[in-house]
Amino acid sequence: MKASRRPLLVAGFAVIAAGALALSGCSGNSGGSNGQSSGDDSHGPITFVQGKDNNNLIRPIIDEWNSKHPKEKVTFKEQSDNADQQHDDLVQHFQAKSTDYDVVAVDVIWTAEFAAKGWLAPLKGDLKLDTSKMLPATVKAGTYGGTLYTAPWVTDGGLLYYRTDLIKTPPTTWDEMMKDCSIAKAHNIGCYAGQYADYEGLTVNVAEAINSAGGTIVGKDGKTPTLDTPEAKKGLEAIVDAFKDGNIPAAAQTYQEEQGRQAFEAGQLLFHRNWPYIYSLASTDGSSKVKGKFAVAPLPGVDGPGASSLGGHNIAVSAYSKHKGTAVDFIKFMETEEIQRQAVTKASNAPALASLYDDPELNKQLPYLSTLKKSLDTAVPRPVSPFYPAITKAIEDDSFAAIKGTTSVDDALSDMQKAIKTAGAGS
Incomplete structure (x- = not known):
């Protein structure tokens, strides 16, 4: 993925330079430590916000989720393809403690900033994720102060x-x-x-x-x-x-x-x-x-x-979401092998799921995958x-x-x- 603070382009098998994500959602306010709202186990409609979906990857994924979860529908808000604008949009909503964003895409270089200000729900307790199958570098990129705040999604x-x-x-x-x-x-x-x-x-x-x-x-x-x-x-x-x-x-x-x-x-x-x-x-x-x-x-x-240097975007739950239960379930869905495979084949996004880098079919289609994994294994x-x-x-x-x-x-x-x-x- 290209360095942040520039428009992100997608082309062909563009691993994640293309369409760098910045997700977002709709939901709650009030209460909780660090300014967080309650609702870790609450379920209901949410909003998912990310940068421009140039490859039309996200909409079909959301349609698939919505068909299986009619009472927990996800609405997609598409931001611009400019990383600066994505960042500023998120900051404005977080500062306002807006309930309009539930799940947000976070550039790996924004994690500490957002977590330190209490804008992201820590992914622990009821919101805990299993990251054992993810590339270690992607997990580290989502961690601040020893706590996971953003879930591995696409890397670079x-x-x-x-x-x-x-x-x-x-x-x-x-x-x-x-x-x-x-x-x-x-x-x-x-x-x-x-x-x-x-x-x-x-x-x-x-x-x-x-x-x-x-x-x-x-x-x-x-x-x-x-x-x-x-x-x-x-x-x-x-x-x-x-x-x-x-x-x-x-x-x-x-x-x-x-x-x-x-x-x-x-x-x-x-x-x-x-x-x-x-x-x-x-x-x-x-x-x-x-x-x-x-x-x-x-x-x-x-x-x-x-x-x-590690690139990529992770996905996180807004501290102000009213339906954090649905938000984290949606993140788990986004991290499944089926969805990660779609991200590789349709948008050429480098997956966070380690096993896909050894997949013979994917390596035939994207010959650089095995070399990229070596790069990511030592990425900082x-x-x-x-x-x-x-x-x-x-x-x-x-x-x-x-x-x-x-x-x-x-x-x-x-x-x-x-x-x-x-x-x-x-x-």
Whole structure:
């Protein structure tokens, strides 16, 4: 899935870059701890809200539910396809303690913010879910303060795309990939690019570099910065040095997901970091010059495969829902193998259900699934923090300055450290 705060596109076998979900519902108010309403065992009509249903996946699913539950019908509210607008819409309804939203889709980077403010019902007690069959990373992404607040639904991870006509074996480490850049130079093309424009995608790429080098951005409390380490420096320095020596072309400073995809499809890159959604586009676009000439591998790390940043959307119960019993039953329905399989085959959403990644039929249709699972097995959520917007702004602004060469890596990390510490102190 593309980095948040951008319109989300769906195309072909777009794993979850497409149609990123943001669900919602209708129901109750009043009472309860943390501002929650009562009704954990209450059943009745609910509303389900998510982003634009580009693949017409959700409506038939809701029709199926409604045919089996005539007294607990689900109404679908479709938001826009813009992640910022989805987030703001949810915030407005939560702040108003609106009873209009019961089940909501939550970008993985919003979980801590919403949970810390008491807007999501904790999925425990009467609302407890069995997550034992879900990918561990998706469960971790839905957990805040040791409690599950959002249920795994669709996920995403970064992949390394590489030219099979130029490279026989993909690199497993960053250093190996940098050595292979001589091949790119020999063919007069760029070596590697990810998403390095000054936006959320830069946070994704920088987090991957730092995590892959063994570092972290914040501690387990979600507020204490941990960027003053050799590992964090090694991660950011790898990106900055690659720009300096031209292994990452200067043009990549303007790349979001689509610009990078277009460069790779045009045959201008040997390696490219992106989400799974571009696999089918590069395979089917009439203008693609790499059709049949590329494959995917896990992102490279220091001593082996690196750590992808986790993408995706989970689904949650609004703290103000009057019919939480129905809301959690609907979530359980959405997590069944039947529905998860529909999400894969119809919308190419990467499932949270682990077993589907080993399904022979699905792997035949979506050849990258097995590699994606390896990526997700080692994926790391972006900082789980109730003030994530302040953290990502610090990472974006300061790392972009280091990439441009207007500040040093040491100063960039120091500035990030101070900004995150300040944000945490004011939380």
